[in-house]
Amino acid sequence: MRSASARSARDAIAVSALSLFGQQGIDATSLREVAAAAGVSPALVVHHFGGKDGLLAATDEAALKAFGSAYGSDQGPGTPAELLDRRAEQTARVMREHPDLCAYLGRALVERTPGATRLFGAMIEGGRKEIDALAERGALRADVDRLWATLQHFFLIWAPLSFMPLLDDALDGRLLDAENLDRWVSANAELLERGIYR
Amino acid sequence: MRSASARSARDAIAVSALSLFGQQGIDATSLREVAAAAGVSPALVVHHFGGKDGLLAATDEAALKAFGSAYGSDQGPGTPAELLDRRAEQTARVMREHPDLCAYLGRALVERTPGATRLFGAMIEGGRKEIDALAERGALRADVDRLWATLQHFFLIWAPLSFMPLLDDALDGRLLDAENLDRWVSANAELLERGIYR
DNA sequence: GATCGACTTGAACACCTGTACAGTGCAAAC
């Protein structure tokens, strides 16, 4: 079948691109490497995606879409504490189940991919809204700097994705392994709830 | 004078390299760009530094040395609270006075430069020692995960350097401007001392 | 004043990059 083969070749390229971009960085990965990993000629990548820019744009868009549907927004009711718990659980699940997506996003954020720039904006905007919602429900200390509280959430939760290779050395095992993920998430919860000094 | 000119050309190359590597990224900056910015031929860069790897190694080493002497270690006595205050002030001063050094380190950390990898190791090791010292003096909550507390310090304090272009958009003005620096530092102190939820 | 040695350069190199293009093979449409 033509269409099935076409779909599979195109998908293979997209999968290889996401993986290699995430592992090696986007600038450091050539079209030829992506094509070789997908078992395909470099010209086919150009044919399907129009060039490296197009491939990057498609990877960006696919990653954002996948991230959006995997992460989503929390609509459920409950106390602020329950909401924060669900959010933490949700975050850990995304990271556990989609490690190459996370590796790609970590790279894309520091290489300032168009999609990652949008993602960052959305994270800050969405994060700010949740901070404000928490404040309205009295779950936030009154004197916190809300903009910086939003950024702190980003640094504690998402920024580590951009340092995975370094962290994998500092930790036993990979950052996204279940055990490290658990310690990470609960350390963040502790810090945000109570601080660490006394 | 020969030696003065030599010193100045070599230094000009080193300065341009630190600046361009910090602004554009290391991979994304060519030898020719560095040479042009220094007002010098590409071959001279090779002559003085042996090649791009040598230039990167020299930049790495110079950056680490400059960072080490600007940041240093805190030997002073005082209560844990005083020590933390001095540390915060010291950090803010380094960032205020050495913005291109900070930009370079932020880039080097995510591009996994050999020197930055060492720096990361030193930061984690040194940070862990300070955490342990704080714990011994009773300044740390007893149940904190000390490894992750160390990493959280890194993410809150140093990781933002790797996201400067994104942050400069999200903030009014640059991250390392005095005003933003103040808000950042005090937000971190608040978070680490008390958390932000209630 | 000739010699030496370091700094500096322009021209070339081999290599890799993204990309264009003509052509091939094959399933579907007529």
Next chain:
DNA sequence: GTTTGCACTGTACAGGTGTTCAAGTCGATC
């Protein structure tokens, strides 16, 4: 059975990369 359309490839090209090398400049040394 011919034609059409699309996936797919090999080859080639222009541009940029790091690097080499012979040559030039010029102050210091004898």
